[in-house]
Amino acid sequence: MSLPWFQNNFPLILAPMAGVTDPIFRTLCKEAGADVMETEFVSAEGVLQAWHRNRRYVEFEQKHRPLGIQIFGSVPEHAAAAAGIIVDAMHPDFLDINAGCPVPKVVGKNGGSSLLKDLPLLQRIAEAVVRELGHDCPVTAKIRIGWDAEHICAHEACRRLEDAGVQSIAIHGRTRSQQYGGKADWGVIDECARLVSIPIIGNGDIATPQDVKRVRENTAVSGVMIGRAAMNAPWLFSRARHYLNTGEIPEEPTVNERLDFMLRHTSMAIESLHYGDELITMRAMRARILAYAKGIPGAKPLRPQLARVSSLAELETILAPLREHAEH
Numbered sequence: 568m569s570l571p572w573f574q575n576n577f578p579l580i581l582a583p584m585a586g587v588t589d590p591i592f593r594t595l596c597k598e599a600g601a602d603v604m605e606t607e608f609v610s611a612e613g614v615l616q617a618w619h620r621n622r623r624y625v626e627f628e629q630k631h632r633p634l635g636i637q638i639f640g641s642v643p644e645h646a647a648a649a650a651g652i653i654v655d656a657m658h659p660d661f662l663d664i665n666a667g668c669p670v671p672k673v674v675g676k677n678g679g680s681s682l683l684k685d686l687p688l689l690q691r692i693a694e695a696v697v698r699e700l701g702h703d704c705p706v707t708a709k710i711r712i713g714w715d716a717e718h719i720c721a722h723e724a725c726r727r728l729e730d731a732g733v734q735s736i737a738i739h740g741r742t743r744s745q746q747y748g749g750k751a752d753w754g755v756i757d758e759c760a761r762l763v764s765i766p767i768i769g770n771g772d773i774a775t776p777q778d779v780k781r782v783r784e785n786t787a788v789s790g791v792m793i794g795r796a797a798m799n800a801p802w803l804f805s806r807a808r809h810y811l812n813t814g815e816i817p818e819e820p821t822v823n824e825r826l827d828f829m830l831r832h833t834s835m836a837i838e839s840l841h842y843g844d845e846l847i848t849m850r851a852m853r854a855r856i857l858a859y860a861k862g863i864p865g866a867k868p869l870r871p872q873l874a875r876v877s878s879l880a881e882l883e884t885i886l887a888p889l890r891e892h893a894e895h
């Protein structure tokens with residue numbers, strides 16, 4: 568029996584993004600139509616050593632369900648013990664194992680995408696976590712297609728993860744060496760989706776409702792995961808769903824609606840105290856604000872100011888000319 572969100576559905580999933588998919592952004596993406604979401608990742612070692620300090624990375628609200636919590640680690644017993652602590656404390660809908668993260672901090676500890684260089688270890692980690700969680704919580708995984716172009720291993724990784732009892736796999740169609748450059752290889756994703764019987768989620772470069780429809784029609788994936796495009800335009804989820812359901816592409820939000828969204832996100836982040844006081848929140852929000860501003864007519868010259876903005880009131884002042892621009 569496949570995970571409920573795949574039954575009679577083609578789920579549109581918000582990709583886990585460290586520093587981005589915090590509880591506020593998840594709330595906004597849920598409102599914007601994301602069907603499934605994940606927390607940003609948490610280190611298995613961190614959970615074992617200081618759960619109280621790491622818990623904040625994986626906190627969520629009931630309205631974010633179905634929701635997965637993602638861990639990374641390289642020692643099967645530790646990953647299993649950390650997964651047990653997380654599931655007992657948080658009761659997520661699934662526990663996701665990260666085997667795709669390319670950043671040196673994670674790869675240096677043999678976690679994330681470095682597991683693609685040692686597939687037997689990846690399999691042992693998955694088996695240990697599946698054994699630990701039993702029927703309490705389904706286990707999923709997120710991988711890249713390989714370490715580099717000479718070592719594409721997604722096919723074998725998917726087989727091994729399926730054998731380990733993992734219930735779905737998200738594949739980002741890039742190698743670790745590519746980081747975020749080049750193009751995602753949807754051919755490999757499609758081959759993997761045809762190879763195993765668990766659902767495969769395709770990920771990489773989905774930016775428009777047309778992209779979603781194209782991969783639904785032309786590949787065997789069971790859902791798509793959207794990352795960077797959602798940072799710029801969270802309404803992509805509902806626009807894509809509408810297109811899948813009706814064949815009509817809804818209008819993009821107007822400039823003023825986009826500015827209102829940006830301000831609402833910022834004020835929700837300040838009110839939540841998730842990052843700290845207003846100044847600390849604004850520092851955390853700057854990259855987010857710059858992502859929202861991308862593509863808004865007249866916003867480019869304002870980027871240096873947006874990169875330094877330190878209060879909500881100042882943000883409103885900086886954005887005001889864009890409203891006037893939009894009205895003329």
Ligand SMILES: Cc1cc2nc3c(=O)[nH]c(=O)nc-3n(C[C@H](O)[C@H](O)[C@H](O)COP(=O)(O)O)c2cc1C
Nearest residue numbers: 582583584585607608709739771772773793794795
């Ligand atoms: C800022 C940022 C943080 C990310 N953090 C994570 C993470 O914590 N876990 C993970 O599995 N992938 C992470 N990713 C990768 C994304 O989940 C996704 O696989 C990647 O961005 C490709 O999808 P896209 O082309 O739709 O952005 C991150 C990506 C970005 C841009």
